[in-house]
Amino acid sequence: MLLDDKRTRPKHYVSLVFLLVAASAAIIPLYWMLVTAVQQPTLTVTFPPEWFPSKPTWINFERFLARPGVLRWTTNSLFVALLVTGIQIMTSAMAGYAFAKKRFPGSNFLFYLYIASMMVPGQVTLVPLFMVMNSFGLQDTYPGLILPAIAGPFGVFLMKQFISTLPTELIEAAIIDGCGEVQTFGRIILPLAKPGLAVLGIFTFMGQWNEFLWPLIITNSANMRTLPVGLALLQEELPMQYGLLMAGATYAAVPMIVIFFMFQRYFLKGITVGALKG
Amino acid sequence: MKGKFRHGVALLAVLAMMLGFAGMAAAEKITITWWINPWRIAPPGMDSSQAPTAEDWPEWVSQEFMRLNPDVEVVYEVVTNAGYSEKISAAILARRPPDLMKDLVYRREWAERGLLEPIDDYIDPEDWEDWYDYALAKGQVNGKHYIFPWNNSSNGMGCAMLINPAIFEARGVKLPELPTRAWTFDEFLEAAKQLSYDEDGDGINDYYALSFAASDLLNCTAWLHVFGARMFNEDETEVIINSPEGVAGLQFMVDAIYEYQIAPKGAEGMGIYDVIGLFHQGRTAIGYGGPYEIGRIDRYVREGQLEKAFDVHIAPFPHFPEYGPVAHHTSGGFIVFRQSDPVKRDKVMEFAKFITNFENTASLKTLLYVTARKSVNAVLYEDSPFADEVSVYTAAIDHGVPFFGSEEIDFSPVNAHLQAAFEAAFARTKTPQQALDDFAKEANRILFGK
């Protein structure tokens, strides 16, 4: 039983086959990463890769984990990424709600300000941002890592688009029932927006978890390094050591996969707006 | 999420306070900040079975210096090659550069505009003699010097070739001979043809003498020099690489791929690590680089990355009798950013001198790196199994010239155009003449406004 409804049509099997083929193309790099990570180091410089490791080994992982600093990099990254994700979700949901459902003078202007700001590439805002952070004395600190990431315009835009699809009558009904503004937001909007929040949570966490350049620039001490910076250092210490590199990348992928599955249950069928209404 | 958030804020506050205290405690000493890119040097006394990280040597040098200078606190930072340029740009524009830095990124303009400290007053007389002229020249601006020389740079790319004697012997090819292994172009070409062969009989060679990569500007430019070409005219007012000599050099590389089939196709899409990889895998009998590359192979074998060790010889690029041997000259070292406090300036200079003194320059031995000091190079590898190779290499770079103009020329704006010329020629979308003409025209416009 693959389908929701009781009629399993043959064409669904056709689409299943198509989906499997398309998905495998997307998964190959990940599979290659895993396979290389558990291969004997000697085999890994040869192309094409050995798709089925004949002598799998943990040696690459052992070597990776033995590199001083890995634990510290991981803790820093986790701390920063979780904090950024939490704050980003909250503030973006609030702002997105205001843009989607509230009327106030200047709302259009402010919204387009967010959109416009996305159009200037980070390569040119990097140095000005560094100077802003410096004037607050935030270089080499956690706030220096966290603050620039928590109010990105993508989150506000996404939440605005998502919340605008929620029926306005529900909000009006809540107000009539005597709910305050904050209560309405907390009790009506947030639960209904869960799928959107979950998507934003995944996107934000991944973006932050993979961020390389900003942590490199804003931090100075080895203790403040994040995982991507540490991995880049490792890769440069040992160029062409693919096994070790892949072990590191696999290690770095784990929290992202965990986050994906933690959040994805919020956007399954059955607990969304449709179900609430229907 | 909420609980986590509150936790986070509390943690932040505590951390901020800790950082504050740490800052206060350190303020009593002179703090020197030092940036260096990853160098996996094993510090003296390190257990040789252990693989050094990029932190070990900077840590050791800093500790040693602090032991000798208790009033100094050295704060070193290992900055990755990726992002090094972005990080230093941001730091300079925010007026917070480190005190001392590896010259991975170095702009002549910085010295001209007074961002760097001249080092002339701090250099001992014997050091002037000991450093190679080309190493000192790299940091020379308006008669003053700004770089403490340390290493002979670029891993020997553009300076010399690597040869795999086992393949030479298996194919019955005569090896060039010690002490300098100098070989003529004709000897090289003859050898190269015998080194390339088709194993599986499909009409396409599977093993090649050597390989090219369009983005590998150093070695590609070296080939143009083999044919007598020069990038600039005598007084460096014009790009002249599209001379008949330059065109002949590029024509040779194209012919090597399509005519003689001594180099694999696809050079237009390859990079330097492809070239190194082909040599490591025994797909090519000739690679590029200096002793460092032998060290790399040695490390890869010890770390289990390369299945088996193989012998590597160093040989100069082949030469035509009329043009003589060619090699690229370049070096690296440390620069000191402007200091407002004279007491601190003295300390930073002292630290820079300490890093580049005889013993600490000799630390490069663990990477089989050739240094910028004659005295170190003379004795460093005496007892090493690679002594012959090192002397071949140092003999080769004695003929060196800077390929991309003297230190007064900033070649970086035209790098991409030179690469484009190699790409076009290798892909045969332009003839060598067209490719180099177009490059010269563009480069003259960008560099000299004509």
Add this chain to the structure above:
Amino acid sequence: MTALRELGKRLYKGRWGYFFILPNFAIFTIFFLVPVVWSMVLSLLDYQWWGTEFVGLRNYAQVFNDRIFWKAVVNTAYYTFGVVPLWLGKALLIAALIFPFRNSIQTFFKAAFYLPHVTSAVIISMIWLWIYNPPFGLLNYLIRFLGIEQVAWLGNTRTAMPALIFMQVVMGGGSSIVLLSAAMNGIPTYLYEAAELDGARPAQVFFRVTLPLLRPTLLYLVVTGTINSFQVFTNVYLMTQGGPQFSTTTIVYMIYDTAFKQFQFGPASAMAMVLFALTAVLALVQFRWLGQEVEY
């Protein structure tokens, strides 16, 4: 006076809007907007550490006189108009195809398509460099069976950009699939039931019911997808460094090169402003086209 009071009244009525926006907007202004405005100003300056000089439009003149810059504009447009329709088409198709399946299958596919995003760009680029490698690559190995001579995919001016686009389309789309599925699952089921009762065929349901209701999500995807494609950098940096012969040099790659290899922040910022203007025009069209509010 009355106008002022009127305004005050409207501001007061909108106070909750400001309240909800404030936390985000405050941080956004300091850490996002200020640097953005700053970089706009930079485009009019000769900005160096030793001093700053107002140069008016000189940076723009320099940029407009650069043949490579115009090439980069064309390349960037080529990339964007190649990637955005294909990538979005792929995402829509896959989101629509997985929609009828039950939750666990949906999750399986969403995860599968999302997985490339947990693999770092460096690693994805490594495998694609191998796929495209001229002598030993997978692609040349495959086309040899078709009797085609080997192609230096990333070394040929005609194939390099299509190769980057193809890679992006095959690897990308995971997050849009996730987002589209979330949005599709949010469409009230009674709308589908009503359509089916009216005898609409599945394709009709998709085009008449699903697509219009996805408009806010599509707008988000089209706008952000265009912005991201216009700002393509990482793949170029890792795969081709702008070559061969500048055929994959994009605007942002050129900005990066100008700012951080040649230390010319003024011209780099001027290029960014041109990019900004181009993006803004396109986004405006997209907002017109997809921006209407959705009505149930």
